[in-house]
Amino acid sequence: MARAEGTWYLPLLGDFRLFLRLVSERYERRGWRGKRRRFGERTVTSALRSAVRFLSSMDSTVASVQQIDQTALDHFIMRNPGYRNGVRAFVRYLNRYKKLFRKIKVETVNRGIPQGLFLDHKRHAELLGKWLNPDEGSLKESLICVLMLLYAQKVKNVVRLKVSDLLHGRDGVYRVAFGRTEIALAGPVCKLLDRWLVARRALSAVDDERENEYLFPGRTRGSHLTEAAVTYYLNKHGVNAETLFATAIHQAYLNGLKHPKALSRAFGITDFTAIKYLDLINPRLRDEVEKVVSNG
Template sequence: MTPGKAHKTCGCCGRSMAKAVAVTDGVAYCATCYAREFKKVPCVQCGKTMRSLGGKTPATCRSCKAQDRYCIRCGKPVPRAGLTVEEGVVCPSCVRYYKEPQACAVCGQKSLRLSRDFQEGFTEPVCNHCRRESYITCPSCGKHRRPAGPDSQGRIVCKQCLERTGPFICPQCGQEGRAHSKTRCEACYWKNSVEKRMRSAVALLSRPWAKEAFSGFTLELRERVGAQPAAMRLEKYFLYFAKLDTLFITPGDITAEKLIMALGREGLRRYAVPQSYLIRHGIVPAFSDETLQAASAEAAQIALLTASEGQWYAGLLRRFHAHLAEINARYRTRGWQGKQQRFIPRTVTTALRAAKIFLDFLEIDPAAGVQHIQQMQLDRFLVEHPGYRDGIRAFVRFLNRKEKLFRKLKIESVQRNLPKGLILDRDRYTSLLRAWLNPADDVLKASLISTLMLLYAQTAKRLVRLRLTDLAQGATDGMYRVIFGRTEITLDPRVGHLLARYLERRRALATMEDTDDTDWLFPGRRHGGHLHEAIVSYYLKKQGVTAASLFTTAIYYAYLGGLRHPKVLVKAFGITDYTAVKYLQMIDPRLTAEVEARVASR
């Protein structure tokens, strides 16, 4: 059947007719031919009598056909079809998309949305723009309607708001609110809208567990964030459930590796809210940060190896990857896991990526192979890509030890001194502390993190991984104690007061998570996760400082305060022996130079 085209001639007898009684296989039948050609047969589903062309069986009646029928455009259930086409049926709301656009009687523009408005004097079909040209946005109800006159406050409002004498009492919930229509308030509209969108979305899912999970998630999201925000976000979150519904038969099949491959690391961040809901309700297993990082790194490594296929160095890169994986496994078997993990999967990815970029940079004959890599090429690469100086070291060691080179490659070490201005002066130091120890409530968390970094030489990575169990409060003196390194230290009373203020206002950042659900001192946006290090960098950037400057300044003023032995810094602040010695060696000559300069100026 051609959309929008009426059948005026019977395809059986050829006589004209006002309307076809039935259309089968593109042939229209009048009432006489219908009674002659269509024989009575029982419906194969309900058993009721119906008519079928030539008495052909099995046949299904219209009522049974409409039970599980969906619109071919929007996917909504269609109990009563607005239009029937060769591909299926169309709901009444989507019929206009299957008709030819008509010209507006006023502006002449073609549109699918033409209608008459006799109250406004439009006796011919016109577009919405012309029909509503005189409309206003009512300041009372927010609808785009025809103006009716001024209300008691002098505002030009629509007819419904002008006729209303008192506050609107919603007939549906019985509460006073903003009118959305005569039958319900705006809150009830959004509440019903969430349920309507949820039913439409559930109909598109095929797995029973996915349907149930999405329904429960939608209702809880509405309770947590409100009906209107939930309605706005529902389409975005539905994509996550649709992907799970397509990829996994049961929720038990979901693993971190499969999720990373399907969504990517960025996808897990984007869908952190529904992912948190599934984990919290035990629908899918909880994934630790270590597991997710390993899965993400493995996916990135596979992508790098796949991208190298067909290149002359493909085999070399695979051997290097196997070498790195062997080192990683060796670290794990020797107990370097959890907080103590070393040579993590992300390190493997970084080294593999640097190696591929270096090999792409080389301009050598593919037949020559790895033996023709020369020191001059490595030096030129480091000049043009200085950021890969550390990342390429593992590959250079691998070439020197595992591959046969004519001459070993070498990366010259660069002496690292403290950059100028890295240590904050006394005025800047005191002004920052004064501001961070007496912050407003909206910057309380940022101030606490910055203070701990400035006074106790803590890195962002260590701070965001602090747990509530790392803190303790004295029963008698009320002082807070914390473990940064090997020994427990007592926080300064002012810092303890700042920490107490934060603990009173501590809240979870995840949309549907409470502080009782997480043990992290600084909860993150992912369920069961901590604050991201990038957020700490954002806090510091707003203050005009960096993590490196706070770390160096903390050690510098600790040195001035008497902490001049590396082991003291190691035990108190938890930094490594090498770092403590390095910084103290760099700071001590500076102190000597300052003293000499002051003596000379006298």
């Protein structure tokens, strides 16, 4: 509290401290004393310390409680991840007792995700490293796997990609419209794609890769690669299409793409599918995103 002397938020902290004291007394009256104590001095001090840290982190242009918004909270947690849980009490207090322009919340990625639904960080990095740096004989399967892992593309969509779907800019970057908007492929993916286009060959002896419109030609003249062939590739690496799809959504969420409309525009998936996977990652988002989607 002493560190907040002379700031606009000192009265706010005073109100919050009083609130915490009342909560602590309420717990004590209900029998939570001694070893059973649940809201003691340590809890109060931690909540106050987190509140001070949060308030002091905001831009100097913020001069009233009404100016506290979600962006300020997100930036604080991003820079101070250790305060994620500590600041929750203050956030709840602001939402309940102060007139914010709009309620704020501490977003949490659910730790109770079904085991095996997403690749863990180590496995994700391992596979991505392998697929972005393949030998010449593994170019095709590596590119297919990368498109599924990074851009949430299902097998049927990948095998039906056409060379004409690729837009090659003067900057050397490839852009692809998986959904309703074009996505600029990441630099390492562009390099992998360049290698595949040079090495690309139609698998049929009577087919000409220049006349086959598909990015991944099949064994029949003018056809694309079969879905069974892709499943074989995935099995070689110990993964399946559902895991890669879910992991792509998970990574997009962790990187800030948390709105179902953004996911559907970028990856070409339905709003329903986006909501389903976001619900697995963070169930607290479900009601909010469904409301936004229903309102268009």
